[in-house]
Structures are given as structure tokens and as C-alpha cells.
Amino acid sequence: MSSAQDILIVEDEPKLAALLAEYLQAAGFTARVLGDGNAVVPEVRSRPPALLLLDLMLPGRDGLAICRELRGFTQLPIIMVTARVEEIDRLLGLELGADDYICKPFSPREVVARVKAVLRRQGGGGAVQGGPVAGLNIEPQAWRAELDGHKLDLTPVEFRLLETLAAHPGRVFSRAALLERIYADHRVVSDRTVDSHVKNLRRKLGEAAPERELLHSVYGVGYRLEE
Known part of the structure; x- marks a missing residue:
């Protein structure tokens, strides 16, 4: 298996880390686990993974400090994991350079879906543009979207909705499938909220x-999104 499929899980709850590793491996990735925040930067320097799943609260060093240091020398895709709702605005603000965030508790299947989505974006140069939806440019790391040169003033949920649809032009998404992708904290909302x-x-x-x-x-x- 290619090293490009290697995922580094930084999580100090052994059972949760093992569960995530199991789901990622079942999806075709390799996965390794670290539980100590102090070990992350040296590990990334010596064995750069394809993507980092980084918990916010860690022994030794917290995820925010780790993310800041990593962004000083690498554009490695990073998905932050947090149980602290008050941190979400900071993570969404992207001032730390994280590519996505997930709130605990979460579904392991959703984590796998997010990992695939972030890696797909990275493989495409970090932006979804051209293709069947001409003139559409989405830059996830900058939280910016444009259509025909016009900036789209989107809420975080609208941005995630557009990003999901644009990643699969022509594919029909059910309301339930969209809800799974646009609400990272898995809140209970009506299907009509998607409408x-x-x-x-x-x-x-x-x-x-x-x-x-x-x-x-x-x-x-x-x-569906298509011309």
C-alpha cells in the first residue's frame, strides 16, 4: 500500500483511536496512532503522513499548539477533532490552518468520509474548479468560493453544502446524506432544514x-449540482 494513504491519528483515548484506525484500514488506508501531544511534531518530521487526525485535548501538548507549529513547515492536511464547542469558531476561522474539523461524539464513518474528502481536495490542488461546473472555484483552506468571478458570501453550512455537491457534479444527494456532511456536530435537525x-x-x-x-x-x- 502506498505511503500516500497513511493516516496519523493523534488521540489519547485508546479505544476511540483503535476504532478510528479500524475504520480507516477497512476503507483502504494505513493508520498509526499517537497518544502524546509532544510526540506529534517529531513523528510528522520523520514520517510525514498523508493526513493528520489531530485531537484538540491531548496530554503533553494541545492540538492548537501542534497545528500552529506544523503550519510553520508543512501543508500536511489536518483535521482537528474537538469536544469543546466553544473552540469551533476558532477552528472554522482557519487561523490555525486546519483543513476541517469534527466534533465529538462522531460517527467513525463520517470521519472516513471527511478524510477522503480532504485528500480528494488536496489531490486536486486544494480547490474544486472547472469540470462540469465551469466558472466555479472553491478554496477550502481559505473558506472562499467564487462563481464566474463573483465572490459567494456563504455561511459555513452553505459552504460545506456547495463543497459537497461540487465534489460530485451530477450526483444526486438525498437530504439525509447532505445532513450527514454539512453538520459536523451531528445535531438533530429536520430534513427540511436542508431545503x-x-x-x-x-x-x-x-x-x-x-x-x-x-x-x-x-x-x-x-x-444535484450541474450545468
């Missing part, structure tokens, strides 16, 4: 490109 976000996103896309219809409803199924 509201889609409506707002469609309006903003329409304002940027009035002559184009990109976001389509598929009656009784869900939504």
Missing part, C-alpha cells in the same frame, strides 16, 4: 450567475 440551506445557496448562485441554473431539485430524491 432552507439549498434555497439560500441557490439564490446566491443565481445572484452571481443569473443566466445559469446550477442547483437542481430531484423530486422525491434530493439535490
